[in-house]
Amino acid sequence: MNTLIKLEEAAMLLLGIYLFSLLPYAWWWFPALILVPDLSFTGYAFGNKAGAWVYNLAHHKAIAIALYIAGYYTSLPQFQLAGVILFAHSSMDRMLGYGLKYEKGFKFTHLGEIGK
Numbered sequence: 001m002n003t004l005i006k007l008e009e010a011a012m013l014l015l016g017i018y019l020f021s022l023l024p025y026a027w028w029w030f031p032a033l034i035l036v037p038d039l040s041f042t043g044y045a046f047g048n049k050a051g052a053w054v055y056n057l058a059h060h061k062a063i064a065i066a067l068y069i070a071g072y073y074t075s076l077p078q079f080q081l082a083g084v085i086l087f088a089h090s091s092m093d094r095m096l097g098y099g100l101k102y103e104k105g106f107k108f109t110h111l112g113e114i115g116k
Contacts, residue, residue: 005111009095012061016088019068023077023084030088033081037089044106052101059090059100 020030043054057063064086071079093099099109107114 006095009091012091013088013095016084016091020081020084020088023080025077025081029081030085033085034089034092037086041106048105049103051106052103055106056100058086059093061087061090064090 017030037058040055040058041051044051064083066083067086068080068083071077071081071083094111097109097111098114099111101109
């Protein structure tokens with residue numbers, strides 16, 4: 001994968017960590033929740049198409065940003081937390097080469113095939 005993409009995603013992960021630091025939560029919440037979006041992997045129990053759809057929904061940065069903004073404007077830090085975790089997790093995954101999934105199977109992503 002391109003080094004520039006990894007650096008960009010690392011910067012977004014740092015942004016997510018910074019935004020978390022502005023929230024009224026203890027730091028232990030961040031590592032406790034950072035892998036929760038990967039529970040969307042269970043969608044693959046219903047086939048590749050359902051799995052890709054559920055996984056991509058849980059790893060979509062626009063949804064993460066929308067949640068954060070909704071939490072900000074409604075003064076609901078729980079929504080902000082959910083948005084930050086989704087955003088930071090998605091950035092971390094993409095920094096490591098795990099992209100949004102194609103319906104062909106879990107290892108086929110918009111960043112290339114996992115394991116090559």
